[in-house]
Amino acid sequence: MSHASAQPLKGPPHIHHMDSVTAYHAAKLGMWLFLATEILLFAVLFTAFAIYRWYNLEEFHAGSHHLNWILGMTNTAVLLFSSFTAALAVDAGQKGNNKAVVKLVGVTIACGAIFLIIKYFEYSSKYHHGYFPGQANYLEFKNFLGLYYCMTGLHALHVIIGMGLLTWVLLKAKKDRFSHDYYTPVEIGALYWHLVDLIWIYLFPLLYLVG
Amino acid sequence: MNAHSDTAHHEGKNYLNHERGLWSWLTTTDHKRIGLLYLYSILTFFLAGGVFALLMRTELARAGADIIQNPEVYNVYFTLHGVLMIFMFIVPGIPATMGNFLLPLMIGAKDVAFPRLNLFSWYIYVIGAVMAGFALIHPPDTGWTFYAPYSIKSGSSVVLMTAAAFVLGFSSILTGLNFIVTIHKLRAPGMTWFRLPVFVWGTYATAVIQTLATPVVGMTLVLLLMERVMGVGVFNPDLGGDPVLFEHLFWFYSHPVVYIMVLPAFGVIGEIIPVFSRKPLFGYKAVVFASVAIAGVSFIVWAHHMFVAGISDTAAKVFSILTFGVAIPTAVKVFNWVSTMYKGSITFATPMLYAIAFVFLFMIAGTTGIYLATLATDVFYHDTYFVVAHFHYTIQGGAVIGLIAALHFWFPKMSGKMYNETLAKIAFVLVVVGFNLTFLPQFVLGMEGMPRRYYDYPPEFQTLHTISTIGAFINGIGYTWALLNLAFAALFGKVKAPANPFNSLSLEWQTSSPPPHENFHTVPEVTDYPYAYGRPLSYENH
Amino acid sequence: MAHNSHSSHAADHSELGHIIPFAVYRNVLIILLILTIITVAVSRVDFGVLNIVVAMAIASVKAGIVAAYFMHLKYENPIIWIYVLFPIILLFLMMGGIFVDNPTRRDPKIYYEVPAATENQSATNH
Known part of the structure; x- marks a missing residue:
C-alpha cells in the first residue's frame, strides 16, 4: 500500500476506502440510480404530454402528422445502432481490448453526431416554417409543439452529455487503461448512452407516429 | 468507558488536525469534513432566513404599516424566508450535515462510496446558493412555491431563483445517490440490514426520496423557465396550458420533501431516546418499517396541498383519504419512542430534552395535520395562519429541533470537546418556550380567519400577533444562544470529550473523539444491533 | 499490480460484469430494427383509442430488450x-x-x- 509508484498503467485504480470489486459494483449501482433520476426527469414531460394529449387529442394528431416520420425513424435506427456499438465496446472492455474500445466508442460518438445533425435539420425546417414558440404558426399546435421541443430538446442535451462522457472513455482507452479487471468507465458511459436510446424508443412513436 | 473502544493509542491525530489550512478543507474528500462544510453553510442560511422571519414578525407586531411601507416588500421577505429556509437550510439540513458526518461512521465504513462526488455536491450547493444570491438584485416575490401563472408574469428574477433551486436540487440528488450506494455497498462485516442504527434507516429512506423526487421538481422548474424565456405554453393558460398542472408536479416533489426534512430527524430521535433511557429501542423493526412506509406514502398524498386550488372533487376525496394514511406510520414511531422511555432510567441531558420536546411538538403538528387533511375543515383553514402554524410545528418543531438535538448529541464526537450543559439547558428552555409562544397563537389566529402572507391586519388580531412576535424573538435568541454555546465550546472549550461520553452502543462512539481521518483504526466487527441497553447509565453531567 | 494483488486475484469475471456472446448482441440489434419497422407499420392501422397503447407496448418491449441485454440488466x-x-x-x-x-x-x-x-x-x- 505504501508504494510511492505512480498509478498503474492497467488494472483498477487504488481507492483507499474499498476494494476494486466493491468499487466496480458501487459505481454501477450509482450509475443505475442516476439513470433512475433521469427517467423521472423525463417522467414529468411524459405526464404533461399525457394530460395535454387528453385535453387536445385532435391538435396532437395534427401536430404529429406535421413531423417527418422518416427522419424520426432514421434517427431511431442510428441510435439503436449506436447502442449496439456501445454494448460491444463494453464487451471489448471486459476483454481488455483497448483498440476495439476506441473504435467502437468512436462509432458510437459518430452516431450521436449524425443524430444531432438530423435533429438540427428538423428544428431548422420547423423554424423556417414559423413553428417555433413566439412565431406565427406556433399557436396552431401550441401544446404539442411546446412539449415536442421540451422533450426532444432535453433528449438532445442528453445526447450531447453522453457524447462528452464517451469522449472521456475514448481518451482513457487510447491510453490503454482498461483491462479485464478494470473497465468501469466503459460500462458507466455505455449505460448512460443506452438511456439516451431508451428514451428515444418512447419519444419516436409518441411524437412522430401516434401523436 | 466502553471495552471495544480503541482510543488508548493513536492520541493526537484526528480528522480535524490531519491536514491544516483553508485549502485542505476546500479540497477535502473526507466525509466528516464535508459534513462540517455543509454545517457551516446551512447555519449561515439559517441565520439569514431567521433575520427575514424576525423582520416579518416585527412588521406584524402591531397592526398597520410599521417598518414595511410597501406590501410588495413583505412579499419579498416571505419569499426569501421560504427559499432560504427550505432549499438552503432544512433540505440539506440533517442529511447533508449529520448524514455525511455519521453515516460512514455508523455503518463502519471509511468514507462514503464516492468521496469526490460528495465534495462536488457541496460545490454545486454553493453554486446554487451564489445564484440565489444574485437573484437578490431583483428579489422574487412569488413565495417559495413559484406558483404559475403568477411566476410566469412576475417582473422579479424568478428565472435566476428557479435555476438556483434546480442547481440546489441537483446537489441534493447527488448526496442521496451517494448515501444509497454507501449503505448498500460499504457496511462493515456483520452489519446486516437489521443491525443498522435507525438514523441510517432514516437517512436511507430520505436518500431514496432525495434521489427520486428531486428530478421531478427540477424538470418542473425547467419547464417554468422555458415558459418564461420562450413561452412554450406548458403552464400558461393564455397558451392553453394548465397552471394547476404546475401545482401537481411541484407538490409531487414538495410533499415528499417535508419527509426529506423530517425523516432524518426521526432517526436522530430514535438514536437519542434509547441512549438516555438506557433501554432497547422499543419495536426496532416497526420503527424501520415505519420509516420506509412514510417514504412510500409520501409519494401518493401530494394533492392535499391543492384542495381549493381547482382540482376536482373526486381527486380531493382520493387524496384526502390517502393523506390520513400518513398518520399510521407516524403514530407507530411516536408510540415506539414513548414506549422506549417507559420505565427507562431517563437522564434529562440536553439532547434528551430536545428529543422529548420533539415528540411533543411533532404530535401537535401531526394532529393539526388531520384538520388540514379533512376536506371540509381545510376549505376553512386553507391559506390561514393555521397552515403556517401547522407547517412550522412539523418543520421547526420537527426538523430544526431534530437538527439541534443531533448537534448537541454528536457534538462531543464532532469536536472532541464537551459543551456547557447548564447554558445548553437555558437555550433549550428559550427555544421551546419561544417556539410555542410564536406558533400556538397562530393556530388561534388562523381559526379566527387571519389569512397568511399579509403585512397588515385588522386590530382585533393585535394581541395574538404581538404575543407571536415576542415569542419569535425569544425563539431566535434561544437558537443563537444554543449555537453560540456550541461554537464557544468547540473553539475555547477546556473539557475534552471521552470517546463515548453518553455510553452509547452505536458504532460511531466506539472510535475516538474526534474520529481519526480513516474513522476506525481497525475494521470494526458488528455482532448485535446497537440498542442492546440494559445497564444503568454512567453518564456524568459535565 | 503490486499494491492491490489481494483484490485483483479475487476480481475474476464472475465477480465483475457478465460477458455476453457477440451473436446475442447482433440478434438483439436485428430484433430492435424489426420492431422499429413494426412500430411504423402498426401506426398505419387505426386501433382507435388503443393506438397509443399498442405503440407504447411495442416501445416497452424494445426498451426491455435494450435494458436486459445491452445494459446487462438480466444479469444484475x-x-x-x-x-x-x-x-x-x-x-x-x-x-x-x-x-x-x-x-x-x-x-x-x-x-x-x-x-x-x-x-x-x-x-x-x-
Missing part, C-alpha cells in the same frame, strides 16, 4: 431491478394522480372561458 442483482422499477412506478403514480384530477373536473372548458363568462355577467348587470 435485485437491488438494481428495484431501482429501475421504482421510477417507473412513480411515473405511473404521478400520471395516475393527475388523471384522477383532470378528467373528473366538471368541464375543463369552463376554466378557459371564465373571462368571457364574467363579461356577459357584467353586461347583464348593467
Whole structure:
C-alpha cells in the first residue's frame, strides 16, 4: 500500500476506502440510480404530454402528422445502432481490448453526431416554417409543439452529455487503461448512452407516429 | 468507558488536525469534513432566513404599516424566508450535515462510496446558493412555491431563483445517490440490514426520496423557465396550458420533501431516546418499517396541498383519504419512542430534552395535520395562519429541533470537546418556550380567519400577533444562544470529550473523539444491533 | 499490480460484469430494427383509442430488450431491478394522480372561458 509508484498503467485504480470489486459494483449501482433520476426527469414531460394529449387529442394528431416520420425513424435506427456499438465496446472492455474500445466508442460518438445533425435539420425546417414558440404558426399546435421541443430538446442535451462522457472513455482507452479487471468507465458511459436510446424508443412513436 | 473502544493509542491525530489550512478543507474528500462544510453553510442560511422571519414578525407586531411601507416588500421577505429556509437550510439540513458526518461512521465504513462526488455536491450547493444570491438584485416575490401563472408574469428574477433551486436540487440528488450506494455497498462485516442504527434507516429512506423526487421538481422548474424565456405554453393558460398542472408536479416533489426534512430527524430521535433511557429501542423493526412506509406514502398524498386550488372533487376525496394514511406510520414511531422511555432510567441531558420536546411538538403538528387533511375543515383553514402554524410545528418543531438535538448529541464526537450543559439547558428552555409562544397563537389566529402572507391586519388580531412576535424573538435568541454555546465550546472549550461520553452502543462512539481521518483504526466487527441497553447509565453531567 | 494483488486475484469475471456472446448482441440489434419497422407499420392501422397503447407496448418491449441485454440488466442483482422499477412506478403514480384530477373536473372548458363568462355577467348587470 505504501508504494510511492505512480498509478498503474492497467488494472483498477487504488481507492483507499474499498476494494476494486466493491468499487466496480458501487459505481454501477450509482450509475443505475442516476439513470433512475433521469427517467423521472423525463417522467414529468411524459405526464404533461399525457394530460395535454387528453385535453387536445385532435391538435396532437395534427401536430404529429406535421413531423417527418422518416427522419424520426432514421434517427431511431442510428441510435439503436449506436447502442449496439456501445454494448460491444463494453464487451471489448471486459476483454481488455483497448483498440476495439476506441473504435467502437468512436462509432458510437459518430452516431450521436449524425443524430444531432438530423435533429438540427428538423428544428431548422420547423423554424423556417414559423413553428417555433413566439412565431406565427406556433399557436396552431401550441401544446404539442411546446412539449415536442421540451422533450426532444432535453433528449438532445442528453445526447450531447453522453457524447462528452464517451469522449472521456475514448481518451482513457487510447491510453490503454482498461483491462479485464478494470473497465468501469466503459460500462458507466455505455449505460448512460443506452438511456439516451431508451428514451428515444418512447419519444419516436409518441411524437412522430401516434401523436 | 466502553471495552471495544480503541482510543488508548493513536492520541493526537484526528480528522480535524490531519491536514491544516483553508485549502485542505476546500479540497477535502473526507466525509466528516464535508459534513462540517455543509454545517457551516446551512447555519449561515439559517441565520439569514431567521433575520427575514424576525423582520416579518416585527412588521406584524402591531397592526398597520410599521417598518414595511410597501406590501410588495413583505412579499419579498416571505419569499426569501421560504427559499432560504427550505432549499438552503432544512433540505440539506440533517442529511447533508449529520448524514455525511455519521453515516460512514455508523455503518463502519471509511468514507462514503464516492468521496469526490460528495465534495462536488457541496460545490454545486454553493453554486446554487451564489445564484440565489444574485437573484437578490431583483428579489422574487412569488413565495417559495413559484406558483404559475403568477411566476410566469412576475417582473422579479424568478428565472435566476428557479435555476438556483434546480442547481440546489441537483446537489441534493447527488448526496442521496451517494448515501444509497454507501449503505448498500460499504457496511462493515456483520452489519446486516437489521443491525443498522435507525438514523441510517432514516437517512436511507430520505436518500431514496432525495434521489427520486428531486428530478421531478427540477424538470418542473425547467419547464417554468422555458415558459418564461420562450413561452412554450406548458403552464400558461393564455397558451392553453394548465397552471394547476404546475401545482401537481411541484407538490409531487414538495410533499415528499417535508419527509426529506423530517425523516432524518426521526432517526436522530430514535438514536437519542434509547441512549438516555438506557433501554432497547422499543419495536426496532416497526420503527424501520415505519420509516420506509412514510417514504412510500409520501409519494401518493401530494394533492392535499391543492384542495381549493381547482382540482376536482373526486381527486380531493382520493387524496384526502390517502393523506390520513400518513398518520399510521407516524403514530407507530411516536408510540415506539414513548414506549422506549417507559420505565427507562431517563437522564434529562440536553439532547434528551430536545428529543422529548420533539415528540411533543411533532404530535401537535401531526394532529393539526388531520384538520388540514379533512376536506371540509381545510376549505376553512386553507391559506390561514393555521397552515403556517401547522407547517412550522412539523418543520421547526420537527426538523430544526431534530437538527439541534443531533448537534448537541454528536457534538462531543464532532469536536472532541464537551459543551456547557447548564447554558445548553437555558437555550433549550428559550427555544421551546419561544417556539410555542410564536406558533400556538397562530393556530388561534388562523381559526379566527387571519389569512397568511399579509403585512397588515385588522386590530382585533393585535394581541395574538404581538404575543407571536415576542415569542419569535425569544425563539431566535434561544437558537443563537444554543449555537453560540456550541461554537464557544468547540473553539475555547477546556473539557475534552471521552470517546463515548453518553455510553452509547452505536458504532460511531466506539472510535475516538474526534474520529481519526480513516474513522476506525481497525475494521470494526458488528455482532448485535446497537440498542442492546440494559445497564444503568454512567453518564456524568459535565 | 503490486499494491492491490489481494483484490485483483479475487476480481475474476464472475465477480465483475457478465460477458455476453457477440451473436446475442447482433440478434438483439436485428430484433430492435424489426420492431422499429413494426412500430411504423402498426401506426398505419387505426386501433382507435388503443393506438397509443399498442405503440407504447411495442416501445416497452424494445426498451426491455435494450435494458436486459445491452445494459446487462438480466444479469444484475435485485437491488438494481428495484431501482429501475421504482421510477417507473412513480411515473405511473404521478400520471395516475393527475388523471384522477383532470378528467373528473366538471368541464375543463369552463376554466378557459371564465373571462368571457364574467363579461356577459357584467353586461347583464348593467
